[in-house]
Amino acid sequence: MSENKQQPKKRGKKEKKGNKFALGFVLVGIVVIVGAYTVKANTYRTKFFPNTVINGIDASEKTVEEVRQVMSDQIDNFESTIKSRDNNAEIIKGRDVGLAFVEDSSLEELLKEQNSMAWITNMNDKKDLKINSSFKVDPEKFETTVSKLRALDETKFIQPEDAKISEFVQGSGYSIIPEVEGNALDIDKAKEYIKSQLLVLNNDINLDFEDNDIYIRPAKRSDDPTLNLTLNNLNKYISARISYEKLNVLNGDTIHKWLTVNNDGSVSISDEGISSFVKTIASAYNTSGKSKTLKTSYGPTVTITGGTYGWKVDEEKEKATIRSLIEAGETTTREPEFSRKAASHGSNDYGNSYVELNLTAQHLFVIKNGTKVLESDFVSGNVSRNWTTPPGAFPLTYKTRNATLKGEGYSTPVSYWMPFNGGIGFHDAPWRSAFGGQIYRTSGSHGCINLPPAIAKQLYEYVDIGFPVLCYNLEAAPATPAPEETTAAGESTGAGTESTVEETVEPITVVGDDNKPTVEIGQ
Known part of the structure; x- marks a missing residue:
């Protein structure tokens, strides 16, 4: 019975020994993996992660010095196309403006921000990074070269013009003459913009991009609300047609001469113009105080002078009425406002x-x-x-x-x-x-x-x-x-x-x- 008890004890020792061996193997594997991960992480202490782009340059797996070298190499053959309004594209070469790489700590600072221990999670992430002041230009070379651009030649400038109301055209009235954009620009702003784009190695510089403030703009465009309100008022006023039996029709051919556009876009109707026209009306209609002929009951015809009988235009009322009719753009046939009336508009107004x-x-x-x-x-x-x-x-x-x-x-x-x-x-x-x-x-x-x-x-x-x-x-x-x-x-x-x-x-x-x-x- 003692022998049976000793045999199981021997098998247990062998199993424990095997387990220890397996555990040791695993530990060794973990250590190897951790070591390898750490080694790789240490690599990214000096190199940029894969899929990293800095100022347009592929910096994947590159050191700071290697990135600098690529940047320096780019300068040798760098050129940029300058696009401007109403001018052909013009080329500026980097060497013509003294473009040079600036060796500062920007790349090092960028690398420090990289968490090397997280390298495995950054293997497929794309990173488009920017640094400032990577390049510089020679001030004198830049000024000389850029000043020769046709886009900056003031003698070729076409100044912008505001949209405006046309002159009156018989039969069609007024219209809006569209603005002229021109090609005049702010030279100082243009130079600053060109420099800023060269410093980031932009090889396609467009001076006429949307919402820029480089080009001098018209102050008023065709869709200006005030301009269109003015246009509507002008055309409404000249659409008035006021007919009198004894006069030609008062219409836009005459009314447009009385209109003035004020600085705020409002339209004024000339008092002098209306007054002059009303005097014409009065001259045509007034008979009060004028001589009259009468075939008398005795036979002879007499001329009667003096007296107040007859038509007399109320000029102030007629002026006010004409103004209101023009402002409303009305078409109407009317008799003038009279302060005195007679029996007839015939040759003898007494009827x-x-x-x-x-x-x-x-x-x-x-x-x-x-x-x-x-x-x-x-x-x-x-x-x-x-x-x-x-x-x-x-x-x-x-x-x-x-x-x-x-x-x-x-x-x-x-x-x-x-x-x-x-x-x-x-x-x-x-x-x-x-x-x-x-x-x-x-x-x-x-x-x-x-x-x-x-x-x-x-x-x-x-x-x-x-x-x-x-x-x-x-x-x-x-x-x-x-x-x-x-x-x-x-x-x-x-x-x-x-x-x-x-x-x-x-x-x-x-x-x-x-x-x-x-x-x-x-x-």
Whole structure:
């Protein structure tokens, strides 16, 4: 039994010995691997990792000195193509500018940043590294060489021009003339940029890259919002067409001469231009104060001068209206704004309804729509006292009932009051017993037209504000019957004598209450 117990003990010793051997082998393997990894890592303490590019140079597995040598070798045959706007490409060689390698610590610093123990994880990673001041140029050689570039020749520069509004073109209006880019550049900036690219061995230097500030740029381009707003306003203004019956159409051919573009892009319309045009309108339309012809009820035709009847353009209102129409670019046909109006735009603006006053014959006619509806003798201003009623064409100013005519030391009521020339007007004169003839020469009014009451009543019904009153003298007038005394009904009594009641009130100005106006004597 003792022998059986000793045999298993011997086998255990052999197994332990085998295990120790295997463990030792593994440890040796680990040590070898670690050693090999460390050896390789130590390699990358002096060399750059694979797939490393420095300033465009393949530095894989190269030492600092080897990289320097490659960089130095590049300089010998280095040349760069300079591309510029509107010029052919130009070549600069490295030796022409004194390009040389600068041996500084940049590469060493780059290598120190490399974690050599992580080499295995960097075997396939691509690294594009940059260092500064790897190269230098000779200042004098650089200046001499670069200054000869055609791109930097100021005599060949075409200066930039801003986009701008064209001149007015009949039939098409305004347009934008595009900007001119030119080829003028900032020479100092161009030289600095070329130098910076040579120092990183860039063999393709483009001076005209997007968003650069080397070339002098136009300040305003075709898509400028302010420029386009100005264009729109100009073309809107000249699109206006304003037609007048008596004038040529006002359109862009004239309007464009009145337009000015301000510094802020806004468009002004000349006051002087509009004013001048409105004066042309006034000249064509105004008849107020101009002579008028009248074929009298007596037969002869007379020329009536003086007075205010007729058309008169309100120039300020018309100017404002034209300006607003131009600003809106409107097309319209219109009559001018008038401060005074007449019956017609015909050769005789008073039309075919008017009061005809023959101051020589002291007789009036009321014409309505070309037909005589009323006639009567009257008494006008006292010639002997220099109160002669003035001839001329006048509009009826207004009419009113039951006025009181007042002057110094008197107050006389009248039933009908119809002024037409300042304080001169028609009114009934119940104190007179005769009208017409030569009464006016020595016993006339202060200038008013005295009428029989019945005639005044009828006249009041025929006329209204603005009704034309045409006063004239007809020299060598046809003989008329001697004036007869007229009754209140306007009928002749055949007396033919002056009134024994002398009128003492005219011309007049209305004052007083609404129910019974008071008329105060004027001059």
